[in-house]
Amino acid sequence: MTEIDARGLACPAPVLKAKTAIETQRLNAVRVVVDNAAAQQNVQRFLETQGYESTLETDSDGYVVVGRRDATVRAEPQAGPVTEAGQIKIMVMIATDRFGYGDDTLGSKLMVNFIRTLNEMGPDLWRLVFINNGVKLTVEGSEVLAELKQLQEHGLQILVCGTCLTHFNLLEHKQVGETTNMLDIVTAMQLADKVINL
Amino acid sequence: MCGLEIPTDDHVIVGMDSPDDAGVYRISDELAIIQTVDFFTPIVDDPYQFGQIAAANALSDVYAMGGVPKTAMNLVGFPLKQMDISILRQIMQGGLDKLKEADVVLVGGHSVEDQELKYGLSVTGFVHPDRVLTKKNIQVGDCLVLTKPLGTGVINTAIKGGVASAEVIERVTRQMAALNRDAAEMMKQFSVHACTDITGFGLLGHLAEMVVGSGCSLRLNADTIPILPGAIEYAAMGLLPAGAFKNREFRESMVGFSSSVNPLLRDLLFDPQTSGGLLICLDRADAKQLIGELHAKDIGEAAIIGDVLPAAPEKIRVQ
Numbered sequence: 001m002t003e004i005d006a007r008g009l010a011c012p013a014p015v016l017k018a019k020t021a022i023e024t025q026r027l028n029a030v031r032v033v034v035d036n037a038a039a040q041q042n043v044q045r046f047l048e049t050q051g052y053e054s055t056l057e058t059d060s061d062g063y064v065v066v067g068r069r070d071a072t073v074r075a076e077p078q079a080g081p082v083t084e085a086g087q088i089k090i091m092v093m094i095a096t097d098r099f100g101y102g103d104d105t106l107g108s109k110l111m112v113n114f115i116r117t118l119n120e121m122g123p124d125l126w127r128l129v130f131i132n133n134g135v136k137l138t139v140e141g142s143e144v145l146a147e148l149k150q151l152q153e154h155g156l157q158i159l160v161c162g163t164c165l166t167h168f169n170l171l172e173h174k175q176v177g178e179t180t181n182m183l184d185i186v187t188a189m190q191l192a193d194k195v196i197n198l
Numbered sequence: 199m200c201g202l203e204i205p206t207d208d209h210v211i212v213g214m215d216s217p218d219d220a221g222v223y224r225i226s227d228e229l230a231i232i233q234t235v236d237f238f239t240p241i242v243d244d245p246y247q248f249g250q251i252a253a254a255n256a257l258s259d260v261y262a263m264g265g266v267p268k269t270a271m272n273l274v275g276f277p278l279k280q281m282d283i284s285i286l287r288q289i290m291q292g293g294l295d296k297l298k299e300a301d302v303v304l305v306g307g308h309s310v311e312d313q314e315l316k317y318g319l320s321v322t323g324f325v326h327p328d329r330v331l332t333k334k335n336i337q338v339g340d341c342l343v344l345t346k347p348l349g350t351g352v353i354n355t356a357i358k359g360g361v362a363s364a365e366v367i368e369r370v371t372r373q374m375a376a377l378n379r380d381a382a383e384m385m386k387q388f389s390v391h392a393c394t395d396i397t398g399f400g401l402l403g404h405l406a407e408m409v410v411g412s413g414c415s416l417r418l419n420a421d422t423i424p425i426l427p428g429a430i431e432y433a434a435m436g437l438l439p440a441g442a443f444k445n446r447e448f449r450e451s452m453v454g455f456s457s458s459v460n461p462l463l464r465d466l467l468f469d470p471q472t473s474g475g476l477l478i479c480l481d482r483a484d485a486k487q488l489i490g491e492l493h494a495k496d497i498g499e500a501a502i503i504g505d506v507l508p509a510a511p512e513k514i515r516v517q
Contacts, residue, residue, distance in 0.1 A: 012359040015436040038443035046436030162364035179364040 002027050006043070007035040007062055014039040015046045022050065028069050035062035089126035091192035092118070093185075094134035099198065111137070114198075115144040119151060127188050130177065131161040134198075139165075139173040148176045159184060211330055212263070217407075218332050219259040219394055222325065230327040234259035237273045237318020241354045241472055242371050245285045249292020250375040252317045255397070255473035257300055260323035261382035262395040262476055264331035267323040270297055272307030275316035289317050300377055329386075331393040333408045340391055340506040341485035342416065345381040345492060346475025347499050348401055348466055349429025350374055355439045356432040366428035373426065374473040381476050381500070384491050388484040396474030400445045402467045402514065404477060406452050409513050418467075418504035418516045420459045425466060433462045433469075441470040456517040467516065479506065 004021050006014035014034050022030055030052075032043050040056065040063040047054045052067035098107030099114050115137070118125060128151065130138055137144055138160050152158050158177030165171045165179065189195055204214045211230055212222040220234035236256040240248045253270075260267040272293065276286050297304055302321070353370045356362040362370075378395060385393065394404050401423070409416050445468040455464055480488065485502050492500040 011440050012355045012437045016359050016361075036440065037447075038438070038440035041443060042436035042438055044436070045434065049434045049436075179368075181363055183361055184363060 001029045001031050001066075003031040003033065005033050006039060007033055009034070009039065010036075011038055011042055015042050018043055018046060022047075022067075030067045032065045032067070033061055033063070034065065037063070039063075040065060088124050088193040089191065090121060090124045091127040091129060091188055091195045092125065092198065093129045093131065093189075093195060094137065094198045095132045096198060097133045097136045108143075112143045115147050118147075119154075125151075125156060126192060127157050127159060128177075129159045129161075129180070129185055129188065131164055131185070135160050135164045135168065135170060135174075138176050139170045140175055142175070145175050152176055159188065161185070211327060212332060216332070216334070219262040220265075220323075222263060222265075222327075222330050224327045228326060230325050230330065232260050232263050232265040232267075232323040232325055232330075233320070234323075235273070235318065235320040237275075237316050238472075239314055239316055241374070242357065242367070244371070245288035246292040247371050247375060249289035249294075249317065250296045251292075251371070251473055252289075253293040253296035253300075253319055254375050254377050256319040256321050257296070257302065258378045258395045258397075258473060258476075260321055261378040262331070262393050263323070263325060264329050264382070264386070264390070264393065265323035265325035267300055267302045267321050269305045269322045270302050271305060271320045272309070273316070273318045273320060274307065274309035275312030275314065276309060277313055277315060278311050281315065285315075293317070293319065296375065296377070300379055331390055333392055333394045333404075334412065336392045336408055336412050336414055336416075336479045336506050338414055338506050338508050339482065340479040341482050341502045342405075342418070342504045342506070343478040343480070343485050343488060343492075343500060344396070344401070344424065344475050344503045345378065345478070345497055345500040346373055346376070346396070347424035347426045347429075348396070348469060348471060348474070349426035350472045350474065351400070351439045351442055351469040352429050352432045352437055352466065353426060354472065355437045356428070356435075359437060361435070361437070362428065362432070366426075370426060370428075376473075378476050380495050381478075381492060381497055384495065385476070385478050385480070385488060387491075388480050388488055390478055390480045390484075392479040394477050396471045396477055398441065398445075398470045399449075400442065400468040400470050401477070402453055402516075403445045403449050405514055406449045408477075408479070409452075413509050415507045415510040415512065416504055416514045417507050418514065420456075420463055420516055422501050423463075423467070423503045424499040424501050425463070429466055429469070430460075430462050433465055438465055439470060442466075442468045445470060452513040454512040454515050456515075459516050464516070475500070 043065045044054045047067035052069040054067045057064040099110035159180040160177040162179040209224040212218045220232045224230045257267050
């Protein structure tokens with residue numbers, strides 16, 4: 001079993017160390033050794049939200065948290081969204097303000113059309129993520145603001161890359177969606193059943 | 199300080215023998231001074247914002263004692279060899295702007311070279327000797343009013359870990375930099391029995407101090423306690439600061455929870471706060487009116503979170 005030695009580390013470092021290990025190595029069993037009660041409780045809680053069953057051992061080194069999960073069960077945070085049975089989670093990631101290559105005017109027109117038609121996916125549409133040039137669709141003057149706001153009102157979570165908004169100097173002009181970071185985007189990709197890239 | 203002899207005299211209204219938010223010293227029958235000092239290492243990345251937060255946090259103790267802050271002095275520890283001095287300038291600018299907002303003058307300060315950046319202030323305020331508000335004197339039938347949501351500790355840990363979202367960071371920074379001045383001014387229109395500000399011991403730690411020796415017990419309504427967005431989520435990820443566990447270990451014997459109270463929320467009630475809100479104890483009718491006025495003044499998340507009951511074996515009940 002993979003062992004993570006997080007002794008001598010203060011919160012939140014032990015959790016972050018465990019997080020990196022289980023995410024990069026997709027571990028189904030892990031031992032995390034910590035040397036203080038706060039880290040022990042935080043690590044246990046973290047493993048449990050990641051779908052592990054955790055047990056605690058104490059030995060001369062300190063606290064040993066052992067986490068195991070069933071390889072066939074998908075890890076999903078407890079706090080994650082509840083979806084109806086039979087429903088799948090589609091994430092649409094939009095990295096451009098134009099649809100396709102070739103003629104830019106046509107590309108803009110197609111993108112407006114695409115966003116307007118998006119709600120035809122129904123409840124399977126789970127997250128809409130805007131990165132790079134795509135964030136320009138969420139700011140003042142965008143032709144699809146009304147459509148995006150409507151999707152959001154109907155419960156769709158819209159994530160907009162904060163680094164990208166800052167890069168384009170548009171942080172204060174964003175009109176719809178939640179400013180997000182790469183961790184949220186990566187987590188969403190992992191949780192989605194299908195990711196559509198534009 | 200245990201075992202050390204503390205010098206004192208008859209003018210001390212609040213001193214080391216009854217730990218409170220700040221010390222109070224009577225100058226005349228009409229005037230007492232409130233003194234407090236607070237400094238810490240950076241909690242947010244932006245130096246200007248850090249300066250603002252440190253100042254709002256230091257000023258808060260004077261407001262919590264029922265006073266008006268008047269003068270302040272800077273305390274600085276700065277790693278000259280590792281950091282550009284312009285960072286310190288931005289921190290000081292943040293602090294100064296916050297002092298200006300509070301109508302407080304800066305009259306001096308002291309800096310030392312330090313391996314780790316630290317900033318804070320010593321603040322002096324005025325209060326009428328008969329109108330000092332302490333943690334003692336809660337009364338059966340009082341309501342507990344909290345003026346800012348909880349969760350700054352766990353969110354600051356998430357920021358340190360690089361997992362907090364931009365929106366959560368913006369929100370918590372704004373809250374920590376917000377002065378408790380308006381809430382303090384508004385509470386003075388009412389007959390307030392006790393007041394403190396929620397800081398390092400967490401909500402339950404500070405409530406424990408209020409209830410000890412009072413001959414009363416407290417009842418909190420978990421559903422009404424305001425919590426910052428992101429706090430529950432980060433607590434679930436295991437990002438509670440070590441201080442939250444220490445606070446819990448120290449005070450959990452005084453607290454009983456109904457089984458319906460979410461375990462994550464229980465931990466957040468021990469979460470150490472930076473520049474937290476005021477916790478104000480006053481009659482029910484006054485509390486309702488105060489809440490209305492706080493909301494009208496844009497302190498929109500202020501809430502009545504519980505009340506004071508006669509003594510019970512369980513000092514604090516969260517239901």
